[in-house]
Amino acid sequence: MPIPDLPTLTFADSEEHSLLTRKFGREIANYFSGSPLNRLSFLRADTAFLRAAFSHPRARFLLLNALAPLVQAADTAQLAFAMHADVAPLTGTEGPFARTEEEMIAQYDSSEEGVIIVFLGVDEAGVLDASSSSTSKEVEVEEFRYRDFKGTPYFAVDVTPRGKLAGAAEGVIKAMKEKGFAFHDHSPRHMGLHAGQAAIYGQARALVDWNTRTPFCAQCGQPTLSVQAGTKRVCPPTDRAGGQVRDRKPCATRGTVSNHSFPRTDPTVIMAVISADGTKILLGRQRRWPKYWFSTLAGFQEPGESIEEAVRREVWEESGVKVGRVVLHSSQPWPFPASLMIGAIGQALPGEGEKIYLGHDAELESAKWFPLEEVKEALEKGTSGLGEAAPEGYVEGALRLPPQTAIANRLMTAVVEGWWIPSRM
Numbered sequence: 001m002p003i004p005d006l007p008t009l010t011f012a013d014s015e016e017h018s019l020l021t022r023k024f025g026r027e028i029a030n031y032f033s034g035s036p037l038n039r040l041s042f043l044r045a046d047t048a049f050l051r052a053a054f055s056h057p058r059a060r061f062l063l064l065n066a067l068a069p070l071v072q073a074a075d076t077a078q079l080a081f082a083m084h085a086d087v088a089p090l091t092g093t094e095g096p097f098a099r100t101e102e103e104m105i106a107q108y109d110s111s112e113e114g115v116i117i118v119f120l121g122v123d124e125a126g127v128l129d130a131s132s133s134s135t136s137k138e139v140e141v142e143e144f145r146y147r148d149f150k151g152t153p154y155f156a157v158d159v160t161p162r163g164k165l166a167g168a169a170e171g172v173i174k175a176m177k178e179k180g181f182a183f184h185d186h187s188p189r190h191m192g193l194h195a196g197q198a199a200i201y202g203q204a205r206a207l208v209d210w211n212t213r214t215p216f217c218a219q220c221g222q223p224t225l226s227v228q229a230g231t232k233r234v235c236p237p238t239d240r241a242g243g244q245v246r247d248r249k250p251c252a253t254r255g256t257v258s259n260h261s262f263p264r265t266d267p268t269v270i271m272a273v274i275s276a277d278g279t280k281i282l283l284g285r286q287r288r289w290p291k292y293w294f295s296t297l298a299g300f301q302e303p304g305e306s307i308e309e310a311v312r313r314e315v316w317e318e319s320g321v322k323v324g325r326v327v328l329h330s331s332q333p334w335p336f337p338a339s340l341m342i343g344a345i346g347q348a349l350p351g352e353g354e355k356i357y358l359g360h361d362a363e364l365e366s367a368k369w370f371p372l373e374e375v376k377e378a379l380e381k382g383t384s385g386l387g388e389a390a391p392e393g394y395v396e397g398a399l400r401l402p403p404q405t406a407i408a409n410r411l412m413t414a415v416v417e418g419w420w421i422p423s424r425m
Contacts, residue, residue, distance in 0.1 A: 082176060087157050104227060202334075264338050
């Protein structure tokens with residue numbers, strides 16, 4: 001299986017002239033970042049914009065069936081995109097954008113079943129023009145324009161068959177398969193996509209999953225309504241179910257800014273811990289992992305805790321090792337379901353600080369100090385995904401590590417390459 005590429009920063013050519021680059025080194029971009037789309041988040045409440053973008057002939061739609069993305073059947077590393085005519089039997093010609101947010105709330109009917117639709121952004125530079133769409137003939141149409149913005153609009157549509165709309169969803173799925181596409185369900189974590197497309201899938205998956213998981217208000221428990229192109233959910237004050245307008249019970253979220261109504265992102269620290277003398281890396285393994293497969297330690301950041309404090313706490317709780325200095329390396333969106341992996345490199349305190357003790361937390365089956373040379377060799381010969389076989393050339397019994405699409409791999413690579421050693425002045 002080919003190794004997926006990593007994102008390239010759009011300003012990479014100018015980095016050498018940056019004072020920040022001279023001081024801290026080049027910026028690192030991890031897999032699931034680097035989307036080629038301009039999200040235009042400030043236009044999500046503009047119904048006229050969304051309606052025009054959704055119905056435009058150049059609009060493209062990433063379909064997700066049980067969160068599995070539509071791909072080319074012959075090349076699962078390449079996303080496939082539907083056109084407006086493909087999704088209209090399920091979504092209608094204007095989707096949910098025929099009404100303003102205020103009208104949607106005022107006319108809310110909990111008995112109606114809607115389709116989860118997410119606005120992903122606009123491809124202004126035409127980066128995705130070579131990507132597969134559901135027609136082999138590109139119809140010559142005028143470019144989509146709105147105010148000062150132009151390009152190809154992209155949306156995500158959940159086509160998972162459910163309830164009253166199951167038949168229409170199944171029809172869309174069948175039509176796409178007949179056109180030579182497939183829904184990639186080999187693994188719940190599709191990490192074989194081309195870099196920019198992985199970022200698009202990550203955004204789509206996270207928002208579709210959030211809408212699916214949170215149909216009820218966290219404060220009052222009543223059904224909520226998806227608005228602003230799938231990026232916000234509101235708790236309407238009235239309900240027209242049953243043919244008459246009735247007031248719903250009071251809810252504290254109405255009329256206030258509440259995080260319960262917006263997608264959550266869970267900060268998670270992940271760290272490569274080096275020994276006090278800089279010759280070894282601390283790695284751990286969980287019981288469910290393949291034999292000889294290790295990775296860096298990780299854990300959720302808690303409220304009222306700095307990133308550096310979370311690194312020290314998690315490492316000590318899981319392995320007993322005490323960490324001193326912590327340096328931030330890079331971050332990675334992780335849409336499984338909604339984490340932000342904050343990558344760090346920490347250094348253990350000497351002496352007793354390096355002693356491993358697994359009695360605090362039962363998460364790890366084992367933790368060990370590995371020499372840098374052994375980790376370097378494993379990065380070259382022993383990387384694979386959790387659900388994949390060891391790569392060709394791997395010798396049984398040698399260390400196995402996550403692939404380069406995982407930030408854990410990037411952190412270990414940074415350590416063995418000496419990212420943390422040179423002065424950044």
